[in-house]
Amino acid sequence: xxxxxxxxxxxxxxxxxxxxxxxxxxxxxxxxxxxxxxxxxxxxxxxxxxxxxxxxxxxxxxxxxxxxxxxxxxxxxxxxxxxxxxxxxxxxxxxxxxxxxxxxxxxxxxxxxxxxxxxxxxxxxxxxxxxxxxxxxxxxxxxxxxxxxxxxxxxxxxxxxxxxxxxxxxxxxxxxxxxxxxxxxxxxxxxxxxxxxxxxxxxxxxxxxxxxxxxxxxxxxxxxxxxxxxxxxxxxxxxxxxxxxxxxxxxxxxxx
Amino acid sequence: xxxxxxxxxxxxxxxxxxxxxxxxxxxxxxxxxxxxxxxxxxxxxxxxxxxxxxxxxxxxxxxxxxxxxxxxxxxxxxxxxxxxxxxxxxxxxxxxxxxxxxxxxxxxxxxxxxxxxxxxxxxxxxxxxxxxxxxxxxxxxxxxxxxxxxxxxxxxxxxxxxxxxxxxxxxxxxxxxxxxxxxxxxxxxxxxxxxxxxxxxxxxxxxxxxxxxxxxxxxxxxxxxxxxxxxxxxxxxxxxxxxxxxxxxxxx
Numbered sequence: 446x447x448x449x450x451x452x453x454x455x456x457x458x459x460x461x462x463x464x465x466x467x468x469x470x471x472x473x474x475x476x477x478x479x480x481x482x483x484x485x486x487x488x489x490x491x492x493x494x495x496x497x498x499x500x501x502x503x504x505x506x507x508x509x510x511x512x513x514x515x516x517x518x519x520x521x522x523x524x525x526x527x528x529x530x531x532x533x534x535x536x537x538x539x540x541x542x543x544x545x546x547x548x549x550x551x552x553x554x555x556x557x558x559x560x561x562x563x564x565x566x567x568x569x570x571x572x573x574x575x576x577x578x579x580x581x582x583x584x585x586x587x588x589x590x591x592x593x594x595x596x597x598x599x600x601x602x603x604x605x606x607x608x609x610x611x612x613x614x615x616x617x618x619x620x621x622x623x624x625x626x627x628x629x630x631x632x633x634x635x636x637x638x639x640x641x642x643x644x645x646x647x648x649x650x651x652x653x654x655x656x657x658x659x660x661x662x663x664x665x666x667x668x669x670x671x672x673x674x675x676x677x678x679x680x681x682x683x684x685x686x687x688x689x690x691x692x693x694x695x696x697x698x699x700x701x
Numbered sequence: 702x703x704x705x706x707x708x709x710x711x712x713x714x715x716x717x718x719x720x721x722x723x724x725x726x727x728x729x730x731x732x733x734x735x736x737x738x739x740x741x742x743x744x745x746x747x748x749x750x751x752x753x754x755x756x757x758x759x760x761x762x763x764x765x766x767x768x769x770x771x772x773x774x775x776x777x778x779x780x781x782x783x784x785x786x787x788x789x790x791x792x793x794x795x796x797x798x799x800x801x802x803x804x805x806x807x808x809x810x811x812x813x814x815x816x817x818x819x820x821x822x823x824x825x826x827x828x829x830x831x832x833x834x835x836x837x838x839x840x841x842x843x844x845x846x847x848x849x850x851x852x853x854x855x856x857x858x859x860x861x862x863x864x865x866x867x868x869x870x871x872x873x874x875x876x877x878x879x880x881x882x883x884x885x886x887x888x889x890x891x892x893x894x895x896x897x898x899x900x901x902x903x904x905x906x907x908x909x910x911x912x913x914x915x916x917x918x919x920x921x922x923x924x925x926x927x928x929x930x931x932x933x934x935x936x937x938x939x940x941x942x943x944x945x946x947x948x949x950x951x952x953x
Contacts, residue, residue, distance in 0.1 A: 478814075562800070566797060566800075567795050567797040568797050568800070571798075573786075574757050574791040574793075575859075576783035576787045577810075577811075577814055578779075578783075
């Protein structure tokens with residue numbers, strides 16, 4: 446019973462501390478002076494260094510969706526629907542969630558480990574002692590970079606997924622790219638495309654906030670850094686999946 | 702504890718700090734006058750580093766008062782506290798250089814944020830600071846590419862970047878070999894003579910403290926058990942003070 450109580454207390458403590466962290470960050474993020482140089486460096490860290498990974502994951506997803514849905518559609522006599530199924534499933538769900546989880550793994554681990562190591566080696570204290578706000582310099586720049594880059598990375602995943610979906614399909618039964626694209630996008634509306642793509646900004650917010658929070662509260666030396674790194678990835682991924690459930694429902698309600 | 706002038710650079714009164722059930726600081730009183738160097742000695746884990754972090758506002762005390770250059774730290778808004786911090790240089794125990802920045806960029810970090818220097822002026826200032834600590838030829842290297850002693854030197858150059866009125870040294874010679882340790886001590890002594898800033902040196906290195914300080918205070922169980930010049934401390938009848946000075950001098 447005491448173990449359950451202890452877990453419950455830690456759970457609410459974590460959310461309480463996380464709320465305080467979020468509030469503190471919200472206050473400093475949009476007040477000058479802005480850390481433009483660090484923000485640009487983080488855009489590069491989050492964006493260009495994740496691009497290849499996200500593109501590969503998107504491409505693989507496109508191939509898998511194409512191969513698996515093809516058999517099912519043939520069975521039900523709807524083979525001509527294959528391009529639309531590939532395009533819709535990638536744009537509406539697979540692209541965004543794959544991008545969120547891949548970035549949670551790569552960037553979340555990176556931020557958790559980097560800030561954790563900075564905390565235990567007193568670098569965050571040194572920043573504060575230099576009269577620079579570490580929340581603004583370290584956390585705000587990383588969170589904003591994640592928010593901004595996730596939708597752009599999602600576009601890359603979508604592009605590679607659709608392209609490789611066509612390649613996989615055309616290897617089984619040749620179809621021109623033009624026809625594939627035409628059939629795939631024929632029924633697609635902007636409301637199918639924009640909300641799922643921009644919901645990944647929320648995924649970016651989750652990755653940035655959770656990994657900065659976990660990194661900046663690290664204690665206990667290298668073991669503490671390891672804990673921060675792992676928890677950044679695990680919590681980011683879990684919260685992305687849970688947030689996705691809510692966001693999908695909200696999108697259905699507001700963009701019927 | 703009395704400083705040398707009526708207006709101390711640092712004044713601490715009845716400072717208390719606990720972590721959980723552990724009493725780390727148990728009513729500390731100290732004053733450091735302008736241009737004076739106070740060495741605080743004590744065994745590891747007695748709260749010496751915590752005292753420095755409380756002074757610069759990196760941690761909050763449970764009770765007591767801390768005044769830096771006449772300003773009560775606990776009553777300052779963050780912006781005001783940051784103005785005070787700009788006048789205080791802090792050399793961390795681990796040097797705490799930023800891993801992702803080169804030696805020169807580390808030293809330029811406070812200059813870039815708190816001065817309106819042009820790129821050329823900033824480079825010149827970084828060159829001067831690194832020359833002062835003998836690290837100019839390593840300016841392009843990353844912290845991971847230089848030794849612990851070199852990192853301390855760069856940390857010192859960074860602490861001096863904004864020409865502070867106060868310097869806080871947290872174990873500047875710990876983890877260094879005796880020769881490097883002596884080099885760092887000589888560097889601190891040189892800075893003391895040239896810049897005449899108020900300083901607090903936290904250490905368990907007795908010869909280093911003897912060499913650079915005007916006064917010394919010995920800490921045990923979160924409070925000062927003895928204070929005065931090195932000669933005053935040597936005359937103390939307290940067994941702990943005698944043992945600490947004797948063993949500390951022999952070890953180093």
